[in-house]
Amino acid sequence: MRAQKYLMENADESLRLDLKTDDDVTSRQARWAGIAPGMRVVDIGCGPGKTTSRLGELVQPGGSAVGVDLSEQRVEFARERYGNDHTSFARCDLLKPLSELGQFDFAWVRFLLEYHRSNCFDLVKNISDILKPGGILCLIDLDYNCLSHFGHSPRMERAVAAIMKSIEEKENFDPYVGRKLYSFLYDLGYQEIDVKVEAHHQIFGELKQVDEFNWTKKVEVAARNSDYGFDEYEEGFEQFLAEFRSFFADPRRFTYTPMISCSGRKP
Ligand SMILES: C[S@@+](CC[C@H](N)C(=O)[O-])C[C@H]1O[C@@H](n2cnc3c(N)ncnc32)[C@H](O)[C@@H]1O
Numbered sequence: 001m002r003a004q005k006y007l008m009e010n011a012d013e014s015l016r017l018d019l020k021t022d023d024d025v026t027s028r029q030a031r032w033a034g035i036a037p038g039m040r041v042v043d044i045g046c047g048p049g050k051t052t053s054r055l056g057e058l059v060q061p062g063g064s065a066v067g068v069d070l071s072e073q074r075v076e077f078a079r080e081r082y083g084n085d086h087t088s089f090a091r092c093d094l095l096k097p098l099s100e101l102g103q104f105d106f107a108w109v110r111f112l113l114e115y116h117r118s119n120c121f122d123l124v125k126n127i128s129d130i131l132k133p134g135g136i137l138c139l140i141d142l143d144y145n146c147l148s149h150f151g152h153s154p155r156m157e158r159a160v161a162a163i164m165k166s167i168e169e170k171e172n173f174d175p176y177v178g179r180k181l182y183s184f185l186y187d188l189g190y191q192e193i194d195v196k197v198e199a200h201h202q203i204f205g206e207l208k209q210v211d212e213f214n215w216t217k218k219v220e221v222a223a224r225n226s227d228y229g230f231d232e233y234e235e236g237f238e239q240f241l242a243e244f245r246s247f248f249a250d251p252r253r254f255t256y257t258p259m260i261s262c263s264g265r266k267p
Pocket of ligand 1: 006044045048069071074093094109110115
């Protein structure tokens with residue numbers, strides 16, 4: 001598998017991911033998937049390490065967590081902020097063999113597979129290879145990513161759809177990966193598979209600062225990386241972004257994103 005640049009790469013990415021990550025949600029999802037004290041855990045595509053830190057706490061006493069990510073900057077951020085005697089970080093490309101990391105009891109893969117549309121199943125197989133037999137694989141991702149807003153203008157609706165289509169084709173992004181997770185575990189022969197569907201974003205009324213920062217960055221970076229020409233906007237990209245900001249700040253808008261969690265035990 002060849003290396004691929006990360007669609008959301010930008011100077012604020014560690015901060016964006018750190019701010020939007022809710023420790024209580026991480027704990028709830030990891031407990032649902034079966035995390036337990038004493039386990040050795042790998043956090044695949046750990047970003048700034050906040051999730052690794054929480055997973056490391058959940059496996060005490062006796063367990064440990066290793067967060068892995070391609071980005072030197074995010075791994076540094078993670079080490080500085082969250083490294084301790086049971087939580088460590090390593091830089092690695094998940095598209096390459098991972099055997100050097102050793103074997104794990106639990107693998108956490110959240111919000112990573114959406115960046116690997118065409119090679120998603122190969123990536124899951126690669127991760128599965130570092131799980132012990134009986135180990136738990138927990139896949140969590142979004143469905144209809146960025147495509148469930150209401151209250152924007154028809155031209156903005158067309159623009160958002162065109163941006164998403166473009167990054168699907170050009171950047172290997174998958175806005176619909178959530179619905180595919182179950183089939184990955186099924187096809188690998190996983191046992192005791194369980195699936196849960198819930199809302200990740202559910203935004204109505206007054207806009208919280210954390211949602212404003214996260215969504216403005218998401219839309220700005222994805223739109224810049226797309227091939228969409230912004231033809232319907234006389235002043236181009238900046239006008240589109242301004243219209244998105246004002247739509248999103250309006251308390252009448254409604255935005256939600258389905259999140260699908262899927263967990264199973266390696267045979
Ligand atoms: C959205 S963040 C995931 C955050 C975290 N997993 C969570 O649960 O909130 C996606 C991360 O995957 C990393 N990533 C994407 N492709 C990768 C690859 N091929 N190898 C290693 N890391 C990768 C990115 O650098 C980024 O930090």
